Amino acid sequence: MAELIRTFTGGAMNKDLDERLVPNGQYRDALNINVSGSEGSDSGALKNVKGNLEQKNESLNSSTGAYTEWSTNYIDTALQNPICIGSIAESVNEKIYWYIASDNISVIAEYDKNTEIVKPILVDTQNILNFSKDYLITGINIIEGLLFWTDNKKEPKSINIKDWANSTPNFATHSQIYGRSFIERDVVVIKPAPLKQPILTLSKNLGVGSTTSTAIFNFIEVTTPPVASGSIGDSIPIGTSVSITLGSPINVLAGNTLNFTCDTPSSEGYNPVDGEGTEQSYNFTVSVVTMTGGGTVLNGVIQSGTAQVISGTFDYEVSTAGERTLFDLKFPRFGYRYKYQGNQYSPFSPFSEVAFLPSNFEYNSANGYNLGMTNSVKRIILGGFDSPIPADVLELDILYKEDNSTAVYKVESLSPEDLSINYIEYGITNNSNATVSFDFTNTKKDTQQISVFPTQTVSIIAQDGTLVPSSTTDVVIIPTSLGTVFEVLSELIYSLLPSNQILRPWDNVPRQAKSQEAISNRIIYGNYLQNYNVSSYIKFDTANTIVAQAPVLNVNSPSKSIKSLRTYQIGIVFKDKYGRETPVFTDPSGVIDVTNSLSDTANSLKLKVASLSPKNTDGSEMFDSFKIFIKDPAAEYYNAVADRLYESEDGESVWVSLPSAETNKIMEGEFVVLKKRNDAPVAVQDYPLNKFKVLSKQSEAPDELVKTTRAISSLNYAFDEQFGTGDDATYRIPGATPVAGYNQFFIAGQEGKNGVGAATIPFWAVGNKIRFTDRISTTQYYEIESVEFDPSGANELRVTIATPFTTDVNFLYEDPTALTSPLVSVFNTIEIANEFETLGKGQFEGRFFIRLQKTPTLMDNFVSDVELIPAATTIVSTGYDADRYAIYSTGGGALQNAAGGQIGSATRLPPPTSRNYGGGNSGGGGSVDGGNFGSLWNIPYQPGEWWDLVFERKVTSRGSGAFGKAYKVGEKIRFSTHPAVYEIKFIYEYTVDQRTDYVRSYTRLDRPLEASVSPFHIKGASFTNGNIPVYVDGVEIFAGGLTAMPFVTIDILKPTDVREITSAEPAIFETEPAEQVALDIYYEISDAIPIAQYNDLHLSPWFNCYTFGNGVESNRIRDDYNASYIRTGTKANAVLDLPYTEERLSNNLIFSGIFNSTSGVNQLNQFIQAEAITKSLDPQSGPIQKLFARETDLLAFCEDKVVKILADKDALYNADGNSQLTASNNVLGQAIIPSSFGMFGIGKHPESFASYGYRAYFADGPKGKVLRLSADGVTPISNYGMDDFFQNNLPLNNKIIGFYDNSNGTYNVSLNTLDSESIAKYGNKTTISFNESSNGWSSRKSYVPENGVSIDTKLYSFDEGLIWEHGKNSLYNNFYGVQYNSYVTLLFNEEFNTVKGFKTLNYTGTESKKNIYKTATTGEQTFSLAQIQAQRLTPSSVTPTEGWSVTNAKTNLDTGNVPEFINKEGKYFNYIKGDATNISNISTENFSVQGIGRASSITGDAVSSFNVRIFADPSCFTNTNP
Secondary structure: OOOOOOOOOOOEEOOOOOOOOOOOOEEOEEEOEEEOOOOOOOOOOEEEOEEEEEOOEEEEOOOOOOEEEOOOOOHHHHOOOOEEEEEEEEOOOOEEEEEEEOOOOEEEEEEEOOOOEEEEEEEEOOOOOOOOOOOOOOEEEEEOOEEEEEOOOOOOEEEEHHHHOOOOOOOOOOOEEOOEEOOHHHOEOOOOOOOOOOEEEEEOOOOOOOOEEEEEEOOEOOOOOOOOOOOEEEEOOOOOEEEEEEOOOOOOOOOOEEEEEEEEEOOOOOOOOOOOOOEEEEEEEEEEEEEEOOOOEEEEEEEEEOOEEEOOOEEEEEEEOOOOOOOOOOOEEEEEEEEEOOOEEOOOOOOOOOOOOOOOOOEEOOOOEEHHHOOOOOEEEEEOOOOOOOOOEEEEEEEEEEOOOOOEEEEEEEOHHHHHOOEEEEEEEEOOOOOEEEEEEOOOOOEEEEEEOOOOEEEEEEEOOOOEEOOOOOEEEEEEEEEOOEEEOOOOOOOEOOHHHHHOOOOOOOOEEEEEEEEOOEEEEEEEEEOOOOOOOOOEOOOOOEEEEEEOOOOOOOEEEOOOOEEEEEEEEEEOOOOOEOOEEEEEEEEEEEOHHHOOEEEEEEEEEOOOOOEOOOOOEOOOEEEEEEEOOEOOOOEEEEOEEEEOOOOOEEEEEEEHHHHHHOOOOOEEEEEEOOOOOOEOOOOOOOEEEOOEEEOOOOHHHHEEEEEEEEEEEEEEOOOOOOOEOOEOOEOOEOOOOOOEEEEEEEOOOOEOOOOOHHHOOOOOEEEEEOOOOEOOOEEEEEEEEOOOOOOOEEEEEOOOOOHHHHHHEOOOOOOOOEEOOOEEEEEEEEEEEOOOHHHHOOEEEEEEEOOHHHHHHOOOOOOOOOOOOOOOEOOEOOOOOOEEOOOOOOEEOOOOOEEOOHHHOOOOOOOOOHHHOOOOOEEEOOEEOOOHHHOOOOOOOOOOEEEEEEOOOOOOOHHHHHOOOOOEEEEOOOOOEEEEEEEEEEEHHHOOOEEEEEEEEOOOOOHHHOOOOOOOOEOOOOOOOEEEOOEEEEOOOHHHOOOOOEEEEOOOOOOOOOOOOOEEEEEOOOEOOOOOEEEEOOOOEEHHHOOOEEEEOOOOEEEOOOOOEEOEHHHOOOOOEOOOOOOEEEEOOOOOOOEEEEEEEEEOOOEEOOOOEEOOOOOOOOOOOEEEOOHHHOOEEEEEEEOOEEEEEEOOOEEEEEEEEEEEEOOOOOEEEEEEEEEEEEEEOOHHHOOOOOOOOHHHOEEEOOEEEEEEOOOOEEEEEEOOEEEEHHHOOOHHHHHHHHHHOOOEEEEEEOOOOEEEEEEOOOOHHHHHHHOOOEEEEEEOOOOEEEEEEOOOOOEEEEEOOEEEEEEOOEEEEEEEEEEEOEEOOEEOOOEEEOOOOOOOOOOOOOOEEEEOOOOEOOEEEEEOOOOOOOEOHHHHHHHOOOEEEEEEOOOEOEEEEEOOOOEEEEOOOEEEOOEEEEEOEEOOOOOOOOOHHHOOOOOOOOOOOOOOOOOOOOOOOOOOOHHHOOOOOO
């Protein structure tokens, strides 16, 4: 008889092929079986599955080995509707952690495989974790005991499992940590930074109380005979006892050391009377033995000192030892950060203001630096730290940085003990008559004693509770609590922090993330959420967003200020509760303009926001706090000192001399602003008149200063129409009059003469220079190349110049464009000048020069090349004396001398109203620079013009005396009533009334006198003698008349020949910085301010310079070039061009800093956005759903594709397109989609992911595929006999749970939703197992877990939040307490076209199912089916045993079953019993005779019962109970 054999070596279901084509070894369906894939004797064998058991042991008695199970407050009793939403196995410690969501409590639980104990790790009863069944946790990692997870609903979180292991006693009690109920900040990945900057207490004294004093003492050694006063001798030997009286009490104790310092003249040239000599410093240290006299008498011992000193008492400055400045040439700032549990560090706090105390203003014009900008701080105490310090902070690191560097250093770490100390500032006033001593513990944790002298007030900082006064009589003590403080003891700064930390204002940890993975010792998030939807705008209250001013009382007490001449922009940055910050929000209403008028006040910022703070949709605050930011678009600026000014030859500009040390500060073409007046502590504020462009710059003195061009004559001349004719030219004649492009002109005569006067001819010498002026316009100088005199002797001139005239001569003509344009005037002023070596060349050494436009503002506020400003009663002029004379106008009336006496008669005053002075009256002999010019007719006059200066002086003889010799053309004069300096351009003098002892001088200057010189210079006034009031321009000046008129001093000025030129009050220029238009950078200038104070008025302490109250605003050390300067701030931000909205970066990855437990580095909380910590994938791959680290690569399972990302390496491509791996510093390298990966993704089902070794399994729900990623790429394993099933069912599921069973080598997919066809066959849900050994789907399972995970060879799954261990239940197919069966559906399809009959069925395997019968008459005796049949017994009950049976054997012709098998010779067999035929299963094909139909009804008596006879075939069974 033919036998058809079926094996299970294929080990896989096949639901895809037609049943006729399913190959031997595969089967149609299977439930709750495993197929052995080994190569042993049981290869291909079907095995049913052992059931699972719940693991609920609470504790283990180590003595008895007995377990106690959870009974109350467990998952199934405390949690309402619990469900496992994620799990992870830690293979190192063989523990499982799973996440449980419920209606009332969220839990993270732990199962220890070795102890079999279940315990809660984290229990949340306050809706902090807020786990949800709708947000499965598929991103879970454990890194050396640190558990990280993300659920895409709330903040990514992490905990140190060890720290939380005993946080709760059960599953119903909220976890406790740090002595309190846990809060969200305890478990989030992000670690917030401190919110407040440290508050600085700066002091110029090192200690408490008074630490400085003075003394007058002689440190000369006592000898016999004594060293004479003023002579040099040895100082007091070391070890000698001394008693020194101090000028004021000093708070020192026995054992302390005092420093004595004196800057005193040396012996060379020393004169004890006038103290002239060279300075030399004396330094001594004295050890204190006792202090008496109320702290004013020192009894001590010399410790060290200068070897030799001058004998004599000198003034010494006394200070306590170590009394030296800190950071004297630096702008230091201090901040702090937190060290959290697990060696994680927060970002930095806001940094403090600069720890800088400026000194007295002293801007040295010789050396070019400002001593006022050196740091004089000697004691720095930090306080005002955030309070309370967060509970999870282990240490507080004190940080230090300099403003000119991005380097940040750790100064010291404050321990929890340090942080617990409260310091008190005590203000102590001793109102008694006795010295009172106090013991206390200082900030150095040392015990210290201080003596407070009578009437003295001191301030000390002591640990709370340590101040112990020896006496409190009449002592007032006022305490102020400071909290934690830290004292900076030295400039020794310790470890340098990584440079990237200053780029970390906050950590950009995603607010939510869909996926998470650990690779390269970092945490990586994918498909994450960042930013907020801030739709509100910012508007400032302009009435309250202003600069407040305060006066600077003393230049020696400079104040913090906001730099003037700047336009600032204020912005707001919002901050969430974990420190994430928005970009800057601002508005034009936040613009603050600080004008130059505020250059001498202490300015501060005041602001108020008018708009509302951003809100959530429910109206709650979106942010917890905000910060104020500011933008200063100006670049760096410099202050430069200058104290000398020289007028340029062009008359339009000046040269300013500055020390060479300033040369790099000022560049040609840039602008400078005169901020401070020379020789006065006065600000120059008339901006923009005090702003000057640097026309040129020279490192050496310009030639025109070294060789000065000085006018020697200034007279009016007429041009000649034709050389030799003597006819005055009246119009433009090229070659005869000065015309642009020509280099020749003719002179017809000097005004008042025909031809050129004999006294003037010597001025017209070759090499001299000429220029033309009408006192409004002036040409440049032209050098005389040749001069030809008229041969007739008429003294007419032909003048040739070295270079052709330029268009600067056009002002001589009414219309320069007209060929024959009339001259403006027949007579034109020609200045003749020559060059000579400048006296005082030493003044140019060590200096550079800038040329500026000459303006009244510059001239009024700057001293020119003069030495002194004379007093009103004393004329001081180096090398000359100066006489005083009364100055008068050219109006009518008698001239008066200085004593008020009349000089001459009123009729003799020549009124300059015409060229005819006094109707022909002779004025006697006159002179022009010593030459006779005859009568008054010769006094020059030009219609419409007054003389600038007319005065009379009495001399013994004309031209004698110092003043007469010095007062000449080219000299410079100044009036005692006005600082302006004028140059003498022209002088006419003549004797009055033909008397030789009085000389009247008519003078024309380089420009009209300033109005402020009046009333001494009176132009166009009329006054009379006597007591009649004097009027000037219609305004009464002197009621007492002319005799009451005050007098003015005229000073003739001359430079000195010195090598060093200094001034205690030099002029200060400030360079104007260019605006950095391209930089839209804002800087943090405030602490984090609670959002509740958003609309309050805020007074900002921010400053960016120190103002000295004299116009000088300094922000740079010593105002030196390239020295450190005060930066706007330390933390930057910017305005976002696009709207600031919440972003879901579904295709992006972001990674943390590195973790290295060996070196104690844990930067897993650091997400520094200034670094390249993100990577974007191609959006066509779809959103990232799952990340998986495989060896050294990162796999991103996106919705539509799988992407491989190289980690810590990159790919280089050859010319042929092939790639080669190369090492790289990039954490994430190139993203690659190999062709073998196909076009599959993970859909939206990251929960379907499972991995084992190099393989990864996942489901693409929308595509209806289950996939395996291995070395050969991505393979659709659902195609292996199950394609139709998965195509029909995967898309129906919103949750596809995938897990790997290590013990059976199967990937399992659990589906909660099936299509109707599958439901009819398999029920509502199922789990399907893919077996790698058979490379097929081996079986379905009756259990559908919430999650599954394997450790070693054990599988654990979760149901209703409970953990179950598989294979531990002795009951097979018992899952979650429910009993199921195993079955398999086989196909015998050989020669499927042939009709075959099946008689028996046998199998090789374990025990068959058997039915055990009992009858009512035989009691407990049991019978087999064969016995029942043989003995014709009627069974009363039947009990099936476990075993295999055939419930349905079906062919295309019939159906049957094998209820049980008989074991014969190791095989189980039995006949196939055909199913009884009835109306429901009858097949007409089996009828040999076919009818015409069936009866629809039967008439007759109703049938109430049937008699059925059963015949047992003895051959069908074996009687086992004979």
